[in-house]
Amino acid sequence: MQAVEGPRTELLERLRAQVAAKEARIRPCPYPVPAELAALLPDGGLKAGAAYSLAASGALLLALLAEPSREGHWCGVVGMPEFGAEAAGHAGIALDRLALVPDPGDQWLASTAALTEALPVVAVRPPGRVGEGEAARLMSRLRDRGGVLLVHGPWPRAEAQLSLGAVRWSGVGDGHGHLTSREVTVTVSTRRTPVPRSARLVLPTPDGRLARLAEPVPVEQRLGLMAVG
Amino acid sequence: MGGDRCLVLWFPGWAVTAWAMSEGTDPAAPIAVVAANRVVACSPEASAEGVVTGMRKREAQSRCPNLAVLAVDEARDVREFSAVVDCIERLSPGVQVVRPGVCALRSRGFAGYVGSEAEAAEVLLEAVVTGLGVTTGRVGVADGLFAALQAAYAGDPVRIVPAGGSPAFLAPLPVSRLGDESLSALLPRLGVHTLGDFAALGGDAVRDRFGQHGQRLHTLASGLDPSRVQPRVPPPELTRQLEFEPPLALIDQVAFTIKATVEDFIAGLTAAGLACTELRVEITGELDELVARSWLTPGVFEAAAVIDRVRWQLQAAAGSRLHSAVTGVRLEPVVVDALANHVPGLFGSGTDERVHHVLSRVQGMLGHDGVVTPRIGGGRWLAERQVLVAWGDRPSVGQGSGEAPVARPWPGMVPDPLPASVFTEPRPVQVLAADGSPVTLDERVRLSGPPAVLRDGDARLRVLNWAGPWPVDERAWDPARHRCASRFQVVDEAGTGWLLVLQGARWWAEARYD
Numbered sequence: 192m193q194a195v196e197g198p199r200t201e202l203l204e205r206l207r208a209q210v211a212a213k214e215a216r217i218r219p220c221p222y223p224v225p226a227e228l229a230a231l232l233p234d235g236g237l238k239a240g241a242a243y244s245l246a247a248s249g250a251l252l253l254a255l256l257a258e259p260s261r262e263g264h265w266c267g268v269v270g271m272p273e274f275g276a277e278a279a280g281h282a283g284i285a286l287d288r289l290a291l292v293p294d295p296g297d298q299w300l301a302s303t304a305a306l307t308e309a310l311p312v313v314a315v316r317p318p319g320r321v322g323e324g325e326a327a328r329l330m331s332r333l334r335d336r337g338g339v340l341l342v343h344g345p346w347p348r349a350e351a352q353l354s355l356g357a358v359r360w361s362g363v364g365d366g367h368g369h370l371t372s373r374e375v376t377v378t379v380s381t382r383r384t385p386v387p388r389s390a391r392l393v394l395p396t397p398d399g400r401l402a403r404l405a406e407p408v409p410v411e412q413r414l415g416l417m418a419v420g
Numbered sequence: 421m422g423g424d425r426c427l428v429l430w431f432p433g434w435a436v437t438a439w440a441m442s443e444g445t446d447p448a449a450p451i452a453v454v455a456a457n458r459v460v461a462c463s464p465e466a467s468a469e470g471v472v473t474g475m476r477k478r479e480a481q482s483r484c485p486n487l488a489v490l491a492v493d494e495a496r497d498v499r500e501f502s503a504v505v506d507c508i509e510r511l512s513p514g515v516q517v518v519r520p521g522v523c524a525l526r527s528r529g530f531a532g533y534v535g536s537e538a539e540a541a542e543v544l545l546e547a548v549v550t551g552l553g554v555t556t557g558r559v560g561v562a563d564g565l566f567a568a569l570q571a572a573y574a575g576d577p578v579r580i581v582p583a584g585g586s587p588a589f590l591a592p593l594p595v596s597r598l599g600d601e602s603l604s605a606l607l608p609r610l611g612v613h614t615l616g617d618f619a620a621l622g623g624d625a626v627r628d629r630f631g632q633h634g635q636r637l638h639t640l641a642s643g644l645d646p647s648r649v650q651p652r653v654p655p656p657e658l659t660r661q662l663e664f665e666p667p668l669a670l671i672d673q674v675a676f677t678i679k680a681t682v683e684d685f686i687a688g689l690t691a692a693g694l695a696c697t698e699l700r701v702e703i704t705g706e707l708d709e710l711v712a713r714s715w716l717t718p719g720v721f722e723a724a725a726v727i728d729r730v731r732w733q734l735q736a737a738a739g740s741r742l743h744s745a746v747t748g749v750r751l752e753p754v755v756v757d758a759l760a761n762h763v764p765g766l767f768g769s770g771t772d773e774r775v776h777h778v779l780s781r782v783q784g785m786l787g788h789d790g791v792v793t794p795r796i797g798g799g800r801w802l803a804e805r806q807v808l809v810a811w812g813d814r815p816s817v818g819q820g821s822g823e824a825p826v827a828r829p830w831p832g833m834v835p836d837p838l839p840a841s842v843f844t845e846p847r848p849v850q851v852l853a854a855d856g857s858p859v860t861l862d863e864r865v866r867l868s869g870p871p872a873v874l875r876d877g878d879a880r881l882r883v884l885n886w887a888g889p890w891p892v893d894e895r896a897w898d899p900a901r902h903r904c905a906s907r908f909q910v911v912d913e914a915g916t917g918w919l920l921v922l923q924g925a926r927w928w929a930e931a932r933y934d
Contacts, residue, residue: 250934273841273844276842278840279794290793290811305781305785309775310778360917366886370909373917395840397837399838
């Protein structure tokens with residue numbers, strides 16, 4: 192009995208490994224995100240052919256664009272005239288692979304659809320409410336091309352919603368100092384996981400990037416001046 | 421015997437004439453063109469003052485104090501000389517450009533047609549004078565290119581050496597005319613002063629002493645120049661021009677009418693094996709307006725892209741620089757490249773090619789400035805540091821040439837981290853103190869009170885923390901661009917950071933940390 196059991200489990204293991212390898216080949220590899228955010232997202236990255244809805248467009252968007260850009264992908268930003276290019280450069284986005292369409296006006300959907308043809312990661316801020324039909328047409332195109340859409344604002348049938356909360360800036364006081372870093376709670380709620388996941392992160396750090404919040408270091412109580420002698 | 425009868429046209433001091441032609445001025449003033457601190461060409465007025473070629477720049481200036489000194493520009497010389505060659509080619513084909521300022525042609529055919537060699541020379545000189553207004557031309561006709569060139573240098577406007585007379589004509593000329601520095605220094609020391617003396621030496625002796633090069637010069641000196649005129653192939657005409665009669669008033673009409681011309685323009689380039697990467701479009705209006713600009717593309721211009729460029733140029737110019745109907749469009753390729761470098765690959769084109777197609781399509785929808793790529797330049801204000809370059813245009817700042825390089829220190833610049841949202845137009849806001857009065861600065865940069873409330877449009881946000889003022893005072897030397905303001909950083913109750921600017925008594929939001 193035991194002699195039969197051994198080869199069988201081995202065979203099963205081998206078959207499972209083969210199936211997993213096939214599946215991995217069929218399923219498109221997700222676009223990378225920083226490790227701090229990967230833990231929150233269901234696929235550990237931005238899933239190709241999906242749309243993500245962001246509650247804020249600033250540093251969070253830059254952090255999401257940075258990793259795909261570093262991998263050599265082109266990024267597009269539609270309808271955000273105030274996109275801070277220098278901060279984007281500091282966040283790690285390659286500016287020579289970044290195309291901006293600051294004011295598409297009524298043509299925002301057509302521009303976005305065109306950009307998704309060749310740019311794998313496109314961020315967009317719709318000027319108003321987005322209809323289900325419009326969104327579905329764009330999404331089918333996106334699935335076909337294997338791109339990712341990052342939307343500032345609500346989006347029908349988004350893969351995940353990312354929001355920021357409990358913001359605390361450090362470095363600035365009442366009339367002194369300057370903004371150095373920001374602690375935020377990033378919350379990701381998806382259709383698949385009913386319970387939102389969240390993490391406390393530093394976004395941006397003093398050099399404009401994303402980092403895990405360092406454990407608070409206990410400050411050694413130092414003695415004041417003492418009269419001696 | 422030597423080569424066939426040659427006719428050489430020489431334009432003394434061509435560099436000066438070329439400069440005058442490109443600048444559209446009259447070369448009547450004393451002008452000298454200088455290369456490596458030596459005069460290489462000068463105008464007749466400068467020669468009259470005693471400036472000669474080969475003279476040092478300072479010496480030339482001391483002889484002629486009002487001398488205008490120009491740097492040598494070979495590209496300009498060649499460019500302007502092509503107009504002269506075109507002018508001559510209209511009368512007689514088969515022109516060889518020896519160097520800018522000197523061209524040669526076979527005299528037999530043209531002289532036979534006009535009547536005599538003297539008349540042929542007169543006709544050619546006259547054509548250049550009437551066509552381009554260049555009066556400095558001289559002609560030499562002789563057997564062989566070298567002798568004809570020496571005849572042109574002889575000083576008369578037209579000098580004709582009779583057939584078979586080249587050796588006798590060359591004999592009294594100094595050996596320096598061979599144009600070989602080491603030989604013209606050495607031969608006089610050997611007692612050989614003229615070309616005739618040099619030609620009288622035995623051919624074998626010259627070859628033994630001076631090698632093959634010396635033997636060739638010996639043949640030239642003997643008037644037996646074997647080289648023939650090698651006519652240039654006239655370059656194909658790539659520029660296309662279309663006149664509208666009657667003038668067209670609608671952009672769509674222009675775009676539709678030029679379609680055939682643009683396709684012909686692209687076909688002409690393709691037939692020549694060329695791909696256009698920079699294009700100049702000139703649009704003329706009924707009121708003699710000229711709207712011209714150059715367009716670049718990272719790829720290759722195709723017919724649809726050229727029509728788009730014409731359309732964009734008309735849209736940008738309409739109402740501002742163009743107030744009348746369009747009478748003509750001229751397309752000129754500025755930079756061309758071998759077509760072979762732009763052939764799509766066998767297995768599809770690369771990512772960047774696809775990106776270019778898509779971005780060009782979006783530009784077609786939104787206009788040329790609809791798609792931009794950011795570059796970081798210098799400056800103290802965030803909005804002026806990010807330079808948005810339309811897709812396909814050449815960036816004017818950055819690593820290349822630019823007036824505000826990013827690498828310089830910019831005191832007064834905001835410290836890191838930089839705000840993720842920068843308002844291209846400053847956004848008007850209000851900052852109020854706790855008692856509701858607007859916060860101001862006095863002349864000693866003291867605040868009237870700590871900021872307590874930020875009003876952004878209708879929103880009324882409580883200020884949690886703030887820092888500042890940080891004065892920025894720039895370009896105090898330029899009254900038009902002088903700017904003096906104070907910056908603040910403010911965190912509102914929602915946790916959003918703001919970069920505010922107080923200029924005079926008005927508050928603006930420059931950027932937002934979100």
